[in-house]
Amino acid sequence: MFIKLYAIALPVFFIIDMVWLGLVAKNFYRNQIGFLMRSDINWIPALIFYVLFIVGLVLFVIAPAMEQGSWTHALFFGALFGLITYATYDLTNLATLKDWPLVVTLADLVWGTVLAGAVSVVTFLIANKIGL
Secondary structure, three states: OHHHHHHHHHHHHHHHHHHHHHHHOHHHHHHHHOOOOOOOOOHHHHHHHHHHHHHHHHHHHHHHHHHHOOHHHHHHHHHHHHHHHHHHHHHHHHHHOOOOOHHHHHHHHHHHHHHHHHHHHHHHHHHHHOOO
16 A cells, blocks of 8 residues: 555655746745755755655555545644654754745745645545545
């Protein structure tokens, strides 16, 4: 079941996150931390992040939600997982990097919460729809 849930969650996550990064927040990050940004994306660490993040989301959130048959479990614990994981990165940056903007941390915390909650619920609903 893990592999099937993973196969659903990964593209859902990637699509939603690319809409955020590529369309909605593209200029936001450039305006806030453009001085830190690369001119080209280093895809290897980005892909490793996606692979690992989805492992955690499926293991700790989506699979338990499926066992309980609860989309609300998926939503709540997905949102909490997103908040905690994104906070690890952003609060560390806020604590250790000179000139790291508070507004980026706040936006990322909200985004991580919304993203992981949405991916968890959408994955749960798709998995239920196809009879997993």
